[in-house]
Amino acid sequence: GDSVTQKQGQVTLSEDDFLFINCTYSTTTYPTLFWYVQYPGQGPQLLLKVTTANNKGISRGFEATYDKGTTSFHLQKASVQESDSAVYFCALGTNAYKVIFGKGTHLHVLP
Amino acid sequence: EAAVTQSPRNKVAVTGGKVTLSCNQTNNHNNMYWYRQDTGHGLRLIHYSYGAGSTEKGDIPDGYKASRPSQENFSLILELATPSQTSVYFCASGDVGQNSDYTFGSGTRLLVI
Numbered sequence: 580g581d582s583v584t585q586k587q588g589q590v591t592l593s594e595d596d597f598l599f600i601n602c603t604y605s606t607t608t609y610p611t612l613f614w615y616v617q618y619p620g621q622g623p624q625l626l627l628k629v630t631t632a633n634n635k636g637i638s639r640g641f642e643a644t645y646d647k648g649t650t651s652f653h654l655q656k657a658s659v660q661e662s663d664s665a666v667y668f669c670a671l672g673t674n675a676y677k678v679i680f681g682k683g684t685h686l687h688v689l690p
Numbered sequence: 691e692a693a694v695t696q697s698p699r700n701k702v703a704v705t706g707g708k709v710t711l712s713c714n715q716t717n718n719h720n721n722m723y724w725y726r727q728d729t730g731h732g733l734r735l736i737h738y739s740y741g742a743g744s745t746e747k748g749d750i751p752d753g754y755k756a757s758r759p760s761q762e763n764f765s766l767i768l769e770l771a772t773p774s775q776t777s778v779y780f781c782a783s784g785d786v787g788q789n790s791d792y793t794f795g796s797g798t799r800l801l802v803i
Contacts, residue, residue, distance in 0.1 A: 623733070678792060680732055683733075
């Protein structure tokens with residue numbers, strides 16, 4: 580069945596460090612891939628979305644590229660700030676009724 | 691501004707009691723969803739709906755019922771609350787189609803004692 584894997588439960592960085600959060604997926608269809616961000620005390624909100632048509636999403640300095648060969652959709656940011664501390668979810672949209680979410684990666688950015 | 695509003699924000703319930711969590715959306719989305727979020731499990735889908743009058747079981751429906759009386763409103767019902775249902779619950783709405791993203795509410799923190 581369709582699935583999404585985020586193995587990094589927690590990532591701790593210092594300000595201006597490079598961010599890389601790993602996400603891989605499995606599906607037999609042509610997926611739409613999402614990254615959601617959840618700040619403390621809030622619900623998740625869409626960070627960026629990539630479809631098979633555009634392959635790459637960029638938003639607020641974050642970037643993710645859809646790689647069909649490795650079935651990966653990693654999230655990157657060149658220089659993180661303390662305000663980026665949050666939980667990041669990778670998610671998979673298929674032709675079924677629902678989006679499948681990864682377990683989330685808790686990012687702590689130290690000042 | 692289109693939004694998803696959940697009530698209450700916090701709830702303490704007794705074991706065996708009935709709990710109703712409410713969700714209202716102004717996005718005019720057909721689909722609505724209830725998730726629970728627990729450490730180590732991420733977001734798990736409890737029930738969802740395609741439109742008024744429809745409810746479908748998600749991945750973890752046991753112990754929960756849902757009701758969608760209108761396009762705007764979607765409720766989650768715990769008929770006999772148990773401590774294992776202590777969690778943070780999120781409602782979301784979304785359009786039809788795999789390219790559609792979700793709009794989430796701010797969550798309801800439920801403690802069952």
